Amino acid sequence: MTDAWTDRLSDYLDGDLDHRDREALDAHLPGCAACTETLAALGTVVARARRLSERSPATDLWPGIAARLESTRGPLRLRTPRFGGWRVSFTVLQLAAAALALVLLSSGTMWLALRRHAAAPTIGTTPTTGTAPATTSPAGPDGAVADFGFARYDAAVADLERVLAQHRSELDPATVRVIEDNLRIIDRATAEARKALAADPANPYLNGHLADQMRRKVELLRQATALIHA
Amino acid sequence: MERSDPRDASPDIVAEGAPGVADREDVVRARAGDTRAFERIYRRHVPRVYGLTRRMMGQEWADELTQDVFVRAWEKLGTFRGEAAFGTWLYRLAINVVLTRRAWLGTQRRRLDDQEDTLGSVPARPAMTDLGMDFETAMERLPEGAREVFVLHDVEGYKHEEIAGMLGVTSGTTKAQLHRARMMLRRHLEA
Numbered sequence: 001m002t003d004a005w006t007d008r009l010s011d012y013l014d015g016d017l018d019h020r021d022r023e024a025l026d027a028h029l030p031g032c033a034a035c036t037e038t039l040a041a042l043g044t045v046v047a048r049a050r051r052l053s054e055r056s057p058a059t060d061l062w063p064g065i066a067a068r069l070e071s072t073r074g075p076l077r078l079r080t081p082r083f084g085g086w087r088v089s090f091t092v093l094q095l096a097a098a099a100l101a102l103v104l105l106s107s108g109t110m111w112l113a114l115r116r117h118a119a120a121p122t123i124g125t126t127p128t129t130g131t132a133p134a135t136t137s138p139a140g141p142d143g144a145v146a147d148f149g150f151a152r153y154d155a156a157v158a159d160l161e162r163v164l165a166q167h168r169s170e171l172d173p174a175t176v177r178v179i180e181d182n183l184r185i186i187d188r189a190t191a192e193a194r195k196a197l198a199a200d201p202a203n204p205y206l207n208g209h210l211a212d213q214m215r216r217k218v219e220l221l222r223q224a225t226a227l228i229h230a
Numbered sequence: 231m232e233r234s235d236p237r238d239a240s241p242d243i244v245a246e247g248a249p250g251v252a253d254r255e256d257v258v259r260a261r262a263g264d265t266r267a268f269e270r271i272y273r274r275h276v277p278r279v280y281g282l283t284r285r286m287m288g289q290e291w292a293d294e295l296t297q298d299v300f301v302r303a304w305e306k307l308g309t310f311r312g313e314a315a316f317g318t319w320l321y322r323l324a325i326n327v328v329l330t331r332r333a334w335l336g337t338q339r340r341r342l343d344d345q346e347d348t349l350g351s352v353p354a355r356p357a358m359t360d361l362g363m364d365f366e367t368a369m370e371r372l373p374e375g376a377r378e379v380f381v382l383h384d385v386e387g388y389k390h391e392e393i394a395g396m397l398g399v400t401s402g403t404t405k406a407q408l409h410r411a412r413m414m415l416r417r418h419l420e421a
Contacts, residue, residue: 007406009409010408010409010412041416041419044419046384046412048415048419049365049380049384050385052365052366052385054277054278054280054281055280056276056277057280057292057293057296061276061280061296061300062272062273065297065300066269069265069304189334212294216290219290
């Protein structure tokens with residue numbers, strides 16, 4: 001049961017009502033069992049939230065973080081220009097030479113990677129069922145194509161979607177709605193990543209992001225089908 | 231501007247306890263590139279950062295976002311000025327990472343929409359009840375807007391004005407979302 005004061009009870013609990021409203025609600029509460037009960041329940045919710053305990057992740061995340069720190073700009077290299085008390089400086093000519101060396105190195109690496117990729121198809125990219133999308137495959141951190149090939153991905157998704165479609169009526173409509181909402185979000189993120197990759201195929205972040213979305217979709221579909229079989 | 235941690239009873243640096251002192255020493259070392267010092271920082275703070283990411287974004291994102299937070303912290307250590315406790319700075323950064331990811335996912339625009347009561351409405355089977363659902367699970371099932379305001383206010387201790395600033399909404403909206411979340415959770419506790 002609700003009345004005009006019900007929606008003000010949280011403000012009352014938090015001390016956010018002005019003086020006049022607080023006095024009015026103080027006068028209202030003794031005669032209103034519903035508001036008194038709701039106020040007590042809201043207080044219980046707040047107390048429960050404050051008592052929540054923290055817990056560490058199920059797996060240690062530090063190894064993954066440490067690996068990423070290796071490839072990222074550290075605070076020292078980013079912020080401190082001095083080494084051993086001597087300021088390191090370069091002439092424009094030295095910087096230009098370094099830049100040229102980097103360009104040559106990058107080009108050579110890319111040429112080798114493309115050559116290797118063309119010579120040896122990656123496991124999982126051999127079409128089995130369905131057709132591989134005509135977009136760049138997601139690459140792993142070392143530049144190699146991820147072992148989760150597009151064809152295998154499409155086949156896995158198709159299988160899971162078929163199971164889900166067949167047993168859809170066995171699930172609660174609200175559950176189906178949540179699953180479909182999440183699938184839409186993942187599909188949208190996947191489409192955006194693919195679009196961005198078309199303009200920047202070598203971008204490691206985009207490749208990783210696309211691979212993440214693909215894995216997420218398969219995982220979500222697996223969870224959904226697990227609900228059916230539960 | 232670094233603010234004091236809303237969950238710290240004594241946010242003043244002078245009054246900070248052993249973890250705060252250890253943080254300061256390790257931050258100095260980590261800034262110099264000492265990853266072991268940064269690992270100690272990680273060990274001290276990962277439970278709360280993980281709790282924040284899990285409650286704000288759900289279990290499926292928590293690991294990845296927790297890693298993102300610490301990588302970002304490593305990159306930005308140079309911007310920590312020591313005006314408040316390191317934890318305060320880190321948790322604020324964590325909230326930024328979470329909100330940025332949410333925007334990237336395109337869910338930002340759906341954040342404060344008026345969905346129907348999601349809590350308790352997603353049983354695996356039509357006849358299944360959620361009587362065994364714990365409080366954390368009930369929180370995860372709140373609509374996004376209500377959940378993030380509830381986490382930031384009632385769990386993390388931020389004020390409405392601060393939350394409104396983070397989310398780009400009015401404090402009237404955050405108050406309404408908070409009340410909505412509490413009312414939904416109250417029904418769960420009564421179940």
